[in-house]
Amino acid sequence: MGPGSGLSCDITLNSSLSPELRATYQNPGLIRDVLRESKTIAIVGLSSNPQKASHFVATYLQYEGYRIIPVNPGLDEILGEKAYPDLLSIPKDIRVDLVDVFRPAYDTPEIARQAVEIGAKTLWLQLRIINMEAAEIAERGGLKVVMDKCVKMEHGRYNGSLHWVGMNTEIITARKARRWF
Amino acid sequence: MLHAGHVPDAVTGARAVPIYQTTSYVFDDPDYAAQLFELKQYGNIYTRINNPTTAVFEERLASLENGTGAVATASGMAAQFLTFMTLLQPGDEILASSHLYGGTYTQLVHTMKKLSVTTRFVDPADLDAWEQAITPKTKLLYGETVGNPKGSILDIEKLAELAKSRRIPLVIDNTFATPYLCRPIDWGADIVIHSATTFIGGHGAAIAGAVVEAGKFDYSRYPTISAPSPSYHDLRFYDTFGHYGFLMKARAETLRDTGASLSPFNAFLLIQGLETLSVRMDRHVQNARAIAAYLNEHPMVEWVAYAGLPDNPYYELSQKYLPKGPGAVFSFGLKSGKQDARAAGKAFIQALQLFSHLANVGDVRSLVIHPASTTHQQLSDEELVAAGVTPNLIRLSIGLETLEDLIWDLDQAFHAISR
Numbered sequence: 001m002g003p004g005s006g007l008s009c010d011i012t013l014n015s016s017l018s019p020e021l022r023a024t025y026q027n028p029g030l031i032r033d034v035l036r037e038s039k040t041i042a043i044v045g046l047s048s049n050p051q052k053a054s055h056f057v058a059t060y061l062q063y064e065g066y067r068i069i070p071v072n073p074g075l076d077e078i079l080g081e082k083a084y085p086d087l088l089s090i091p092k093d094i095r096v097d098l099v100d101v102f103r104p105a106y107d108t109p110e111i112a113r114q115a116v117e118i119g120a121k122t123l124w125l126q127l128r129i130i131n132m133e134a135a136e137i138a139e140r141g142g143l144k145v146v147m148d149k150c151v152k153m154e155h156g157r158y159n160g161s162l163h164w165v166g167m168n169t170e171i172i173t174a175r176k177a178r179r180w181f
Numbered sequence: 182m183l184h185a186g187h188v189p190d191a192v193t194g195a196r197a198v199p200i201y202q203t204t205s206y207v208f209d210d211p212d213y214a215a216q217l218f219e220l221k222q223y224g225n226i227y228t229r230i231n232n233p234t235t236a237v238f239e240e241r242l243a244s245l246e247n248g249t250g251a252v253a254t255a256s257g258m259a260a261q262f263l264t265f266m267t268l269l270q271p272g273d274e275i276l277a278s279s280h281l282y283g284g285t286y287t288q289l290v291h292t293m294k295k296l297s298v299t300t301r302f303v304d305p306a307d308l309d310a311w312e313q314a315i316t317p318k319t320k321l322l323y324g325e326t327v328g329n330p331k332g333s334i335l336d337i338e339k340l341a342e343l344a345k346s347r348r349i350p351l352v353i354d355n356t357f358a359t360p361y362l363c364r365p366i367d368w369g370a371d372i373v374i375h376s377a378t379t380f381i382g383g384h385g386a387a388i389a390g391a392v393v394e395a396g397k398f399d400y401s402r403y404p405t406i407s408a409p410s411p412s413y414h415d416l417r418f419y420d421t422f423g424h425y426g427f428l429m430k431a432r433a434e435t436l437r438d439t440g441a442s443l444s445p446f447n448a449f450l451l452i453q454g455l456e457t458l459s460v461r462m463d464r465h466v467q468n469a470r471a472i473a474a475y476l477n478e479h480p481m482v483e484w485v486a487y488a489g490l491p492d493n494p495y496y497e498l499s500q501k502y503l504p505k506g507p508g509a510v511f512s513f514g515l516k517s518g519k520q521d522a523r524a525a526g527k528a529f530i531q532a533l534q535l536f537s538h539l540a541n542v543g544d545v546r547s548l549v550i551h552p553a554s555t556t557h558q559q560l561s562d563e564e565l566v567a568a569g570v571t572p573n574l575i576r577l578s579i580g581l582e583t584l585e586d587l588i589w590d591l592d593q594a595f596h597a598i599s600r
Binding site: 050051052053056059060063127128150153156160161162163164165166167168169170171172173174175176177178179 | 184185186188189190191194212213216219220221222223224225231233235236239240243244248249250251252253409413414415416417420421422423424425428429432
């Protein structure tokens, strides 16, 4: 219950990445930094179907205090936010910190290029989305990169709510809980 | 065992896990409540579905088993049933090892049959038999790490390969081994079931169970997990929750609807048990090995079925899967001489002073039962043998007592029936 303040295990479960790649793209310290520092999250491929994973994630993040910017060429507005057809169409006065991607892996290099262009700080590819080319593009552009992870699961893991549904958060600590983000 | 699943709470810093003896939880606001009920937030709703004390037990067990999560249940039988009810639908088939706990057997054969789910049984050691018995309707393979009643050891890795090649989940009951002696998920199992009543609790004070899932199985061909759920606005659990899909479905639907949830107080008792699991299991195994060796040499013992003995047919498998020892539950055959085997068994139990005569295993105290005069007394000798129980079979669950005291007790009981 509640977030760990000290040690946090590397998550070895449920990823097809090698241990070396996990250390880079699923690093618990990096993920915590990203979730703490990000305020505005562009969700590429956010669905209007309320039962889709992307919708679950967007609803959750909004409730947790993040501003979400929907990116989907087929939508005008969703969850009270105006939707944009692509990252480049987001007005310059909206500073996107994190680009969260719910698109097939082959679409991600172009999304990475756009994420670099709009000056986002992190590119995050959701569970089961892995693309090394996209990762390299984003890294060359100075972005942090997370792959094959779910933003909602990670947030829930560190803030303690994932624990409440019996999931293995792999957080081991004897220190008092504190809120990370 | 000690830390996983529990972070001391921010306000009190209570070191022991607090007991949240509550049925329900105040919602932050109406929006939050609505999101909780749509499963868009992870949170506490109602203790029939989840509870903060129970969650510590669940996460700790999941961590020990190397699973992605767990759902605790009111008993081991409820854990099995929860798994079956989550995965299966009418017309499906279960393929199970024939070496099973009697309660599991009756649940599979009689109760599941009422739901139009049939079970076929195969000799657990015969991999060809497993393969040949799989039909297009087979949706689940089932076995016990250490099988009842003869202590057979399941070849989990081989079975997992078969299950994987047929895209069927492998479900393993790991009750007799506990995650300290064997972690079936590391050998390829998809779901692990526990009766937490036994070694996990250890104290014999609480009935409980749990389902742990590896999070690696692709459920897209299982409509029960992947198809739109009418009770959650057509939510597709596998699509939306990914590797948490099975467990979320098991909790939010099956546990909600069957109601076999664990009480927070019992969860607390199990947490106390888990804290000492490794130390207890070492001692259980140490005592069990010594007693099995003692019985193996005893002139009044016909056979001893303990996979930790080098002459046991399952010795090599036990070395592979349970290198620390194959647990502390095993049976032996009493040599009755001229006496009737059932009567001799009964007299032997009657003479024991330290072994508790009861129907449980995995207590810190040593336990004994003679199935032919108790649980299986209505069966004829022939029926007993068919059930894998001979009239002279005595089952022991070795506890943590001083070894010499246990051997003294067995000695004096042998002496009493030899007169």
